[in-house]
Amino acid sequence: MAGISFEDAQLLQGALLAVPMAAGVFDKVNGHEPKNQPGRGVHFHLFLDGVSPVSSGLNATSIRVGFTARVMVDMLHDPQDDIDPLILSAYASVMTGYLGGFRLAAAGLPSSLSVRELDVRGIEGVKADAAAGYTEPDGKKFRALDMTLGVV
Numbered sequence: 001m002a003g004i005s006f007e008d009a010q011l012l013q014g015a016l017l018a019v020p021m022a023a024g025v026f027d028k029v030n031g032h033e034p035k036n037q038p039g040r041g042v043h044f045h046l047f048l049d050g051v052s053p054v055s056s057g058l059n060a061t062s063i064r065v066g067f068t069a070r071v072m073v074d075m076l077h078d079p080q081d082d083i084d085p086l087i088l089s090a091y092a093s094v095m096t097g098y099l100g101g102f103r104l105a106a107a108g109l110p111s112s113l114s115v116r117e118l119d120v121r122g123i124e125g126v127k128a129d130a131a132a133g134y135t136e137p138d139g140k141k142f143r144a145l146d147m148t149l150g151v152v
Helices: 006-023 080-099
Strands: 028-030 042-056 061-074 130-135 142-151
Touching (some): 006 042, 006 061, 006 142, 042 080, 042 142, 061 080, 080 130
Parallel strands (some): 028 042
Antiparallel strands (some): 042 061, 130 142
C-alpha cells in the first residue's frame, strides 16, 4: 500500500472520471461527494468507499480500492416520470464506458501503480451493483443511483 502516492491516487481518480466526462450525458462530473446542492440536471460524483487487501505474496500485497459512483437528479425535475429513466440511461452510458474497452493502463496511469482490473463481478470483493435511493446534500432531496466500482 505504501506504493500509492498522492499523485498516483489523483491519476487513478482522473482515469475513472474520464469515462463519465466522455459520456456527454452529465451536466456536472465531480471527484467528491457533494456537500451542497449541485443544481438542476444529471450529475455524477465519484468518491472513495474503502480499501482492503485482497491477495499477498512474499513481498507484495494487492489491494482493492472501492469507489462509489453516484448518478443523481433533482427530485423537482419535470416531468417527474423522466427522473428514473434519466438516471438509468446515464448509468448505462457510464457502465458501457467502463466495460466497453476501458483500460486503466491506457488512461495514463504509471506502470508502478500496476492496476489489474475493474472488479465488476466481485471476484475480489463487492461486485459492481447499483442501488437506487435518495440523498439530501445541503437539505435538498435528489434521486440517486449509487454504484460500486472496485479497482484491483
